């Protein structure tokens with residue numbers, strides 16, 4: 001029984017859902033170094049990708065993770081993959097994300113609310129994830145960044161599902177997480193534009209993730 005429960009505790013991670021109370025968006029630099037932290041590991045997984053389908057409002061993001069899974073999650077599902085040519089000229093990223101979800105933060109440090117910490121920082125333009133294995137934190141962190149940056153460019157970012165009818169009218173689905181945006185926007189009689197994060201510019205709707213634009217006439 002003891003053996004079983006030990007096995008179970010190894011398989012089931014401590015934090016597998018979102019931790020909104022442990023998330024901070026700080027304008028100032030935070031403590032993200034120290035032994036065992038993502039910045040001190042010898043081996044990490046790195047992928048350079050783009051945020052935003054629209055090339056004119058695109059951001060370069062570098063995702064550095066201690067484990068392969070978060071890296072693959074972002075590479076396969078979330079961001080836009082650069083072409084080999086774009087990767088060659090990638091240069092300095094606009095934003096860097098460090099994910100060491102298995103490493104807990106020190107909950108006794110000033111500001112820490114638990115052993116989970118998700119810090120999005122706009123000054124050094126970086127995000128550090130500690131003490132959670134929920135990959136959705138990475139998506140939501142980049143989404144927070146887009147919420148900050150897009151309105152400065154006259155673009156409204158939306159947390160919504162979006163689909164389009166054959167007559168090219170667009171429907172947006174709003175709601176808190178888990179309230180049915182995905183289910184409602186996935187309609188077999190309508191084109192799915194995107195399930196989650198969108199930007200809205202007059203009549204042009206684009207998904208932050210790797211989906212094409214649809215231009216209703």
Ligand SMILES: Nc1ncnc2c1ncn2[C@@H]1O[C@H](COP(=O)(O)OP(=O)(O)O)[C@@H](O)[C@H]1O
Pocket residue numbers: 175176177178179180181182183184
């Ligand atoms: N109208 C509904 N009645 C019952 N369950 C629903 C309804 N809409 C969605 N769900 C369920 O709620 C969960 C979350 O829905 P989802 O569409 O993924 O939400 P969101 O995209 O807003 O996070 C899913 O398991 C889905 O099947």
Ligand SMILES: C=C(OP(=O)(O)O)C(=O)O
Pocket residue numbers: 018136137140175176177178181196
């Ligand atoms: C994925 C989440 O929610 P939503 O489906 O609303 O984006 C989340 O809250 O982590």
